[in-house]
Amino acid sequence: MSKIAFIGLGIMGSPMSVNLVKAGHDVVGYNPNPDRVKPLIDAGGTSAGSSAEAVKDADIIAVMVPDSPDVQDVLAGEGGVFDSAKQGALIIDFSSIRPDVTVELAKQAQEKGFRLLDAPVSGGQAGAVNAALSIMVGGDAKDFAEAKDVFDAVGKTVVHVGPSGSGQTVKAANQLIVAANIQALSEAVIFLEAYGVDTKAALEVLGGGLAGSKVLDQKKENMLSRSFEPGFRIELHHKDMGIVTAAAREAGVVVPLGSLVAQLMASAKAVGDGGLDHSGLLRGVERLSGRKSD
Template sequence: MTSTIGFIGLGIMGSPMAGHLAAAGHRVTGYDVASEALDTLVADGGIAASSVAEAVEGADVVITMLPDHPQVEQVVLGEGGVLATARKEALLIDMSTIRPETSIELAAAAKHKGVRVIDAPVSGGQTGAREAALSIMVGGDDADVAAAMPVLRLMGTTVVHVGPHGAGQVVKAANQLVVGGIYALVGEAIVLMEQSGVDAATGLDVLAGGLAANRILDLKRATMVARQFAPGFRIDLHHKDMGIATAAARQAGVSLPMTGLVAQLVASAKAMGHGSLDHSALLKVTEQLSGVD
């Protein structure tokens, strides 16, 4: 069955995600502050809206894919926003990466308006979005998650209901601390090998075939060795996500010392002016700390 979908946030991730939904035959009306993003949606078979309200009006499903909780709160709770416009029983799928407590607050606010909500943050970066191969971690009520599954499976290959409202965001925080840690360690491995006179590309090929194998080595080792840091996921956004992870640790009352270290490395990358680069640019932090030109 096809649905009428309002899609808010057509950035580097949201644009291909909305395109997949349109290609599957859904009526997708999208809104973004960047006009070129709307042009891309139209080229992909969607419809451009001039406001959030226009994108949401009459939609069966509303998807938000926004940078951080202030944007989500404005779009969902603000004047002319999702809750002010959506019809009763519409399903809001927030696929942004935000604080777990914000997801819980949005769900409570939506309930008073008769709107269903789930949080469904994603992992996989631009490549995963483009290939409809995202990992999607979903929090919310069983019936609402079940209703969302046909739409989510058009954008991801791993779609898992991980718990109640906010649980998707907790799992995403865990994902980001692991991803950041791996990037930091791969960067250190490259610097160690190169400064020891070993060809890093060859060395990483060996690592990728052993117990150290991981998805980041599969996808990023060649570009990291080549110092190509065009963003698939920007340092600026990973910095925000590490803040979510450390705040979640405080909320849960647990000690995550490695997470704290990775958060500082990501913060250093941002402070060094690398915020617009891909998060694999953590390599540049290790180089600067090591005095490597």
Template sequence: MSTIGFIGLGIMGGPMAGHLVAAGHEVTGYNRSAAAVEKLVAAGGIGAGSVAEAVDGKDIVITMLPQDEQVREVFTEIVRHAKTGALYIDFSSVTPQTAEWTATEGAKRGLRVLDAPVSGGEPGAVNAALSIMVGGSDADFQAAEPIFAAVGKTYELVGPNGSGQVVKAANQLIVGGTYALVAEAIVLMESLGADAAKGLDVLAGGLAGSKILELKRKTMLERDFQPGFRIDLHHKDMGIVTQAAREAEVTIPMGALTAQLIAAARAMGHGSLDHSALLLVAEALSGKTAPTPTDEADA
């Protein structure tokens, strides 16, 4: 079993750190929110008061942070305090450029580096069923397999450093596009008088079936958008997608449209909701939103 410093104990990182404790690893966690650290301690982990304290002397250092700026800031602290030869795993979703930067800077300090963004949202983190796409060397991937096995169901080495983030961008492209189409299908069925619940049941069992239909059709129909993965974060990820496509000189018209729909959801004030709230955008575009009290008074 390894000693692990885990930075970022939020909606995803907290459950993941807990699974590593349950697997027998010694996990020291740090988060800006003291409550998140206390939750890890209650699960059998160790609390730290700083990044330096969390990573000092650890075999493995892990980050799970919202975006590039936080990863770069925390990694600057990690390279100052982690021991030579430590394995650094970044589960965050960031740009390939940031992943390559951590690999280059880490190598200068004797760290082994993997970028390992995940898919599966909060349910995947809670149930240790994440899909993990990993960039780095084969030797480092093999060393990290016990970590991946504790928090995920599927994990693959997809190329050198930065490749994990490229595959994650592709994942977010597909997920966002699928949510947009499911949202339109719901609006279409409801508007034409079909039983949308039964309709989605049928669709989920056929060629149109997807993980999104399997896991989200009921909550979407109920307009329950409690965040498993927020619109704000998917908006950030679609920025990574469009930037990567431009740099690769790849045309992604469906991806560009999906990015705009997610941006619209954010502009409408839905950034804190689950990305399934693209249904609200589809409704608004079709004039199907419920009238506000002001609208009713005007009528």
């Protein structure tokens, strides 16, 4: 099995690193907050004091950090992966970032003797914990095949979708669909409650028809109980919707619904809901309907 360095042990990265250990890989992790390394250590992995220390002997380097500047810093920053890893190492970036940034980083990686796959994930914290993530992978097909054992340890649906940047493009489309679904579900819940319907029963029957979706299945309890413990934070989905709208503009296509949902996501962040799960968009519908409850 591979020697893997895992940089970024947050809500998603921590359970992913643990699942890699469970699959038999030798995993060393690094996170700026050392407390986040404990689950990996408890599972049998090890910790490093810096990303440079983590990657120095690694065959595969996994990255899961919040945004494009973070990935750029981890890979191309002073003392980063490009400066510290051994030649030929395979870098798998599980982060969700701008496609154009991925393309540029892939070029830099190749020039410096590395290989880079962009492999953003979907499925939230539950998918990460249960090794059931959907993973959309961009990059060289041979590198994708080489990473199969890694992907199989953390994901359930893993698809090579094209050259570098393609994974990030597909992830942007994923975030557009998910955001629109969450907003529609939020509106439906408030609509049903306004009429005094047994909302739980209503969502059960809706879930069995054409209105059913994984968003409904996974987020209905959050909305019914008004419990928005983050599985995927609004502030991160806000970032992703910025990627969607910018990439759409660059491609010369229109995303009218996506642009509207992006504004609603921005509003949620602006009023202080950024740290909540993205199902917390429900609170925005409550506010607009004059039904807000804190």
